[in-house]
Amino acid sequence: MTANPFVLPQIAPMEARSAEELPGEGDWQYEPKWDGFRCLAYAAPGDVALYSKAGKRLDRFFPEVAATLAEQVARPCVLDGELIIAVNGRLSFEALQARLHPAESRIQKLSRETPARYALFDCIEAGAKTLLDTPLSARREALEKVVAGFDDPALFLSDATCDRARAEDWLEHSGGDTDGVVAKRRDDGYHPGERTMVKVKRRRTADCVVGGFRYARGKPVVGSLLLGLYDDAGKLNHVGFTSAIDRAEREALTPRLEGMVAPPGFTGRAPGGPSRWSTDRSGDWQPLRPELVVEVLFDHVTGDRFRHGTRFLRWRPDKAPRQCRMEQLRS
Numbered sequence: 001m002t003a004n005p006f007v008l009p010q011i012a013p014m015e016a017r018s019a020e021e022l023p024g025e026g027d028w029q030y031e032p033k034w035d036g037f038r039c040l041a042y043a044a045p046g047d048v049a050l051y052s053k054a055g056k057r058l059d060r061f062f063p064e065v066a067a068t069l070a071e072q073v074a075r076p077c078v079l080d081g082e083l084i085i086a087v088n089g090r091l092s093f094e095a096l097q098a099r100l101h102p103a104e105s106r107i108q109k110l111s112r113e114t115p116a117r118y119a120l121f122d123c124i125e126a127g128a129k130t131l132l133d134t135p136l137s138a139r140r141e142a143l144e145k146v147v148a149g150f151d152d153p154a155l156f157l158s159d160a161t162c163d164r165a166r167a168e169d170w171l172e173h174s175g176g177d178t179d180g181v182v183a184k185r186r187d188d189g190y191h192p193g194e195r196t197m198v199k200v201k202r203r204r205t206a207d208c209v210v211g212g213f214r215y216a217r218g219k220p221v222v223g224s225l226l227l228g229l230y231d232d233a234g235k236l237n238h239v240g241f242t243s244a245i246d247r248a249e250r251e252a253l254t255p256r257l258e259g260m261v262a263p264p265g266f267t268g269r270a271p272g273g274p275s276r277w278s279t280d281r282s283g284d285w286q287p288l289r290p291e292l293v294v295e296v297l298f299d300h301v302t303g304d305r306f307r308h309g310t311r312f313l314r315w316r317p318d319k320a321p322r323q324c325r326m327e328q329l330r331s
Contacts, residue, residue: 005044005076007130013040013053013080014122014190016182016197022167023183023198029136030167031160033180033199034119035091035302036084041118043069044076050083058083061099064111065118065154072150079146080122080190081158084177085114091177093302120147121158124190137186162186174202179300179307201299205313206328209321210292211236212265212285213257221250222257225294226285227310228266229326235268237326240306242296263287293319301329 022030038053048066050058059066062083085095095114101107123143124131131139140160147157161167171181180201188196208227216223224243228236245253264270265287272285296310304326 005128006042006078006125007128008042008078008125008132010042010051010055011040011124012055012193013038014192014197015053015195016199017195019198019200022164022171022181022200024164027162027186028164028183029140029160029162029186030164030170031121031158031182031184032170032174032178033182033201034082034084034158035093035177035179035300035307036082036119037096039081039083039118041069041079041081042076043073043079045073046070048073060104061101061107062111062116063107064115068152068154069118072152072155073146074149075127076125077123077127077146078125079120079143080124081118081120083116083118085116087114091302093307115154117154117156119156119158121160122190131190132192133189135187135189136184139190171200171202175204175300203297203299205295205297206310207293207295207316207319207324208239209236209290209324210257210288210294211238211290212271212287214241214285216250221254223250224309225312226265226271227294227296227306228268228290229324229328230322231268231326233268236266236290237268237304238266238271239304239326239329240298240310242294242310242312244309244312257286257288260288260291261286262289265290290321293317293321293324304329 039058040051042049048059048070050062050066052058065083084091087095099107099110120143123139123146126142126146131142167181174180180199183198208229210225211228212226213222214224224241226238227240227242229239230236293316295313295316297313298306298310300307
């Protein structure tokens with residue numbers, strides 16, 4: 001920012017605590033939880049700064065969103081929302097990650113090929129007036145007035161409802177473009193960095209083939225199981241992992257898995273490709289004969305992979321590995 005037209009300093013966004021079900025008692029507003037990058041926008045005519053949840057600048061990586069906001073806002077405001085990118089009609093977290101690139105030329109190319117959009121769900125400053133202590137109901141009205149002045153579909157007002165039944169329907173159909181539902185008190189203010197919202201995710205189960213494993217860091221025991229599903233071509237694709245294995249079982253499981261080590265493990269997409277959980281250990285895994293099946297609990301799928309680590313539920317000796325197919329990930 002060349003000059004600071006804002007009352008608010010740089011703040012952390014309000015966060016959410018996890019819950020098993022949506023709250024029903026009280027005055028709540030429900031919103032879809034987008035599968036994107038959380039983003040606070042300090043926007044003034046001709047000048048915009050975008051910040052991640054961790055406080056890092058994002059406008060360099062999403063120049064098209066920053067430019068659109070700078071052109072569209074009529075007066076200084078601080079907005080809260082989610083950056084999203086659609087690829088082939090579906091939101092892609094991988095496309096967002098691809099933007100975090102050191103090369104300016106690469107970022108500019110991607111901003112033209114896969115432009116991002118900004119889903120707006122809160123307004124915490126408008127016209128040199130902070131709204132931190134303002135109830136959500138009034139902040140929503142302020143946000144609607146701001147968005148009403150926009151005429152670019154790249155900036156849009158995220159859905160919201162006070163109807164719990166409608167929110168339950170959103171939750172039932174989440175797991176693709178959306179990552180669940182967020183509930184906020186309509187009579188509450190905005191609390192930077194505090195977990196005062198409630199988030200609920202749809203939980204589903206899948207039967208997966210154990211195509212490999214990794215050792216625990218610094219220990220000669222199993223750390224995580226690498227999960228696979230068969231596609232229509234009969235290829236076993238890596239779709240994620242589970243590390244929620246009981247400590248006592250890990251010791252007994254290790255020699256059993258070591259006796260099953262045999263390449264290739266995965267015949268389709270293998271571990272080590274681009275993913276949210278890629279680390280310096282991504283290539284350090286042991287391939288297994290595709291004979292073991294486990295049932296796991298998961299909450300979200302992106303790019304035909306589990307977005308987060310899954311929860312181990314049980315072994316499925318009654319299930320044939322070839323019955324474990326990609327269709328289980330369809331929302």
